[in-house]
Amino acid sequence: MKVAIIGGGIAGYHLLNELLKHKNSKQHEIMVFDDTNHLGRGMAFQRDDSELLLNYPSNLISLKKNKPDDFYRWVKSNQSMEEIQEDEGDNRDAEGNIYFSRQLFGDYLEQAMNKLTKKKRVTTVNHRVTAMTPRLGGYELKAGDHSYEVDVVFLVPGQLPAVDHYQLTGTPGFIEWPYPLEALDVDTDKTYAVIGSGLSGLDCIRYLTDQGLNQVIAASRNGQVQAVRGKAMTYQFEHFTSQTFDAIKKRYHGLLPLAALIDVFKKECEAQGVDYKRWLNFDRRDPVKALQHDIRNHGDIGDIHSILYQMQHHGYELWPYLSKTDKETFMANYEAKIKENMNPMPEPSAEELLELISRHRAVIKGGLKAVEYKYRKYRLQYEDGTEDRVHYVINATGPAKHVTDTDPGELLRHLLDEQLISENPYGGINVMPHDNRVISPFGVADDFIVLGQLTGGVNYGNNGVYELLLEAKRVVKHFYRRR
Ligand SMILES: Cc1cc2nc3c(=O)[nH]c(=O)nc-3n(C[C@H](O)[C@H](O)[C@H](O)COP(=O)(O)OP(=O)(O)OC[C@H]3O[C@@H](n4cnc5c(N)ncnc54)[C@H](O)[C@@H]3O)c2cc1C
Numbered sequence: 001m002k003v004a005i006i007g008g009g010i011a012g013y014h015l016l017n018e019l020l021k022h023k024n025s026k027q028h029e030i031m032v033f034d035d036t037n038h039l040g041r042g043m044a045f046q047r048d049d050s051e052l053l054l055n056y057p058s059n060l061i062s063l064k065k066n067k068p069d070d071f072y073r074w075v076k077s078n079q080s081m082e083e084i085q086e087d088e089g090d091n092r093d094a095e096g097n098i099y100f101s102r103q104l105f106g107d108y109l110e111q112a113m114n115k116l117t118k119k120k121r122v123t124t125v126n127h128r129v130t131a132m133t134p135r136l137g138g139y140e141l142k143a144g145d146h147s148y149e150v151d152v153v154f155l156v157p158g159q160l161p162a163v164d165h166y167q168l169t170g171t172p173g174f175i176e177w178p179y180p181l182e183a184l185d186v187d188t189d190k191t192y193a194v195i196g197s198g199l200s201g202l203d204c205i206r207y208l209t210d211q212g213l214n215q216v217i218a219a220s221r222n223g224q225v226q227a228v229r230g231k232a233m234t235y236q237f238e239h240f241t242s243q244t245f246d247a248i249k250k251r252y253h254g255l256l257p258l259a260a261l262i263d264v265f266k267k268e269c270e271a272q273g274v275d276y277k278r279w280l281n282f283d284r285r286d287p288v289k290a291l292q293h294d295i296r297n298h299g300d301i302g303d304i305h306s307i308l309y310q311m312q313h314h315g316y317e318l319w320p321y322l323s324k325t326d327k328e329t330f331m332a333n334y335e336a337k338i339k340e341n342m343n344p345m346p347e348p349s350a351e352e353l354l355e356l357i358s359r360h361r362a363v364i365k366g367g368l369k370a371v372e373y374k375y376r377k378y379r380l381q382y383e384d385g386t387e388d389r390v391h392y393v394i395n396a397t398g399p400a401k402h403v404t405d406t407d408p409g410e411l412l413r414h415l416l417d418e419q420l421i422s423e424n425p426y427g428g429i430n431v432m433p434h435d436n437r438v439i440s441p442f443g444v445a446d447d448f449i450v451l452g453q454l455t456g457g458v459n460y461g462n463n464g465v466y467e468l469l470l471e472a473k474r475v476v477k478h479f480y481r482r483r
Contacts, residue, residue, distance in 0.1 A: 001029070004150040005033065007156035007452075011451045015154050016116050025121075033141070033143055034128070035127065035128055045103065048180040050088045051088065052207070053102065054101070055199060058075065059098075061105070065470075132153065132415060137151060152449075159452075161399065161408070162395050162396075164395065165397060178194075181204065186213065187392075190392060193218070194208075194393075195394070195396060195397055197220040197223060198226055200397075200398055204216065205353065206353075216361070218362065219365045220366060225353070229344035230299065230301035232305075235307055237310065240311055242317060248260050254321065258326035295351065312460075316434060321433075367382040368381075377391060378391070401457075420445075422440050424458060432458075436458075
């Protein structure tokens with residue numbers, strides 16, 4: 001059997017690893033498609049400025065399920081701490097946990113991917129796949145000048161490009177996507193604004209001020225910044241378990257009522273002594289107060305981050321089973337509060353941001369309502385009637401949720417047009433819950449499986465390093481069960 005993996009980021013790595021490990025995969029030939037710049041690293045961990053940090057402490061993020069400190073050990077066995085600190089600085093939180101750069105994590109990933117792709121049954125094709133056409137018993141893939149016939153396709157193309165909310169594409173100073181930041185030709189005589197005050201906006205502020213810009217404005221609709229990561233905890237769940245949810249779904253004929261889910265959430269928080277109301281009700285609208293609050297409460301605020309993080313791993317067995325009304329209620333009333341406390345920023349970055357704000361070198365603004373390009377400058381207009389004028393605007397609003405809100409690239413455009421994939425109303429494309437088989441107007445495809453953010457409308461919150469590991473394990477298990 002010939003198996004194609006399209007995309008060589010973290011999800012592609014985990015898929016390859018899980019396929020190779022499975023006892024039934026001995027006869028498979030596996031082809032991994034990606035360009036040389038991204039194979040092994042993906043988009044998030046490509047080579048870039050060494051001050052762009054991972055959002056987890058180095059001892060808590062790795063490629064191994066039961067060895068969270070594998071990356072940290074890898075770093076220590078490859079480089080001295082002095083060398084790293086010279087390159088990246090010494091980024092520690094209140095507990096002394098050290099944060100390394102995403103680039104360094106990319107080195108670790110690339111080495112792991114190289115080890116797998118050297119195996120006999122694996123070949124790499126260093127081109128992007130541009131078309132995929134069904135044929136009898138499989139697919140034909142086009143990459144570079146060649147076509148490849150395969151029996152099964154795993155598509156793992158990563159995140160969608162950003163949405164151009166203000167239709168600025170094509171204007172001279174608009175930067176559609178910030179990464180790699182190092183490739184930006186920063187003109188310190190000119191003025192810059194960043195759209196978005198999340199983690200990518202923070203990367204831009206840190207990078208641009210480091211390059212010598214006097215001031216960077218980060219403007220967004222709500223003007224909020226992400227929470228600051230507190231002390232990590234591990235909980236042994238008593239209520240928030242697959243068994244509980246299976247029992248509820250059984251009682252409600254396959255559906256999971258939101259009220260029942262909230263009830264389980266509250267019970268679990270109470271059982272673990274997590275004061276969810278204290279953290280989720282905190283008003284984060286003032287970024288300085290919010291950052292200071294989180295840093296001050298480092299020891300306790302980690303409770304809510306950690307419990308939400310662990311709950312997120314159940315997303316695939318919860319979200320698809322909420323009714324349409326419950327999904328909408330969740331998005332309107334709860335999602336924003338929960339997201340503020342998911343993917344928190346590293347404490348050293350928060351301290352740096354506070355320092356930049358105090359010296360007016362970083363300005364975080366909410367109420368952004370329009371951005372116009374006029375007379376060689378961008379005009380950022382706010383709800384209170386004020387305006388900023390800058391020469392350059394960077395779009396740091398993060399990846400689009402919906403495929404049709406952006407240009408998803410040649411392959412996805414082609415797949416949508418041929419109706420081999422179809423859009424999910426809650427984001428990305430339609431796949432079967434649990435096993436990620438693609439659902440198209442032609443039915444469910446046993447031999448076409450998609451992982452990662454593109455399935456986010458089904459697999460809620462599946463896009464982190466650890467979540468993709470869990471997803472790959474689950475999907476490969478289901479794949480071999482069907483064979
Ligand atoms: C800037 C940034 C920082 C992040 N930081 C963190 C972090 O600190 N911690 C964390 O947990 N998560 C972080 N994330 C989330 C991150 O996206 C995921 O953790 C993870 O890297 C996604 O892996 P992936 O394999 O799905 O996608 P990617 O890593 O993007 O990999 C997808 C790969 O598919 C390839 N590809 C796409 N289309 C084709 C095609 N047609 N043919 C062949 N190849 C193709 C791309 O070149 C790419 O290499 C970050 C994301 C971004 C964008």
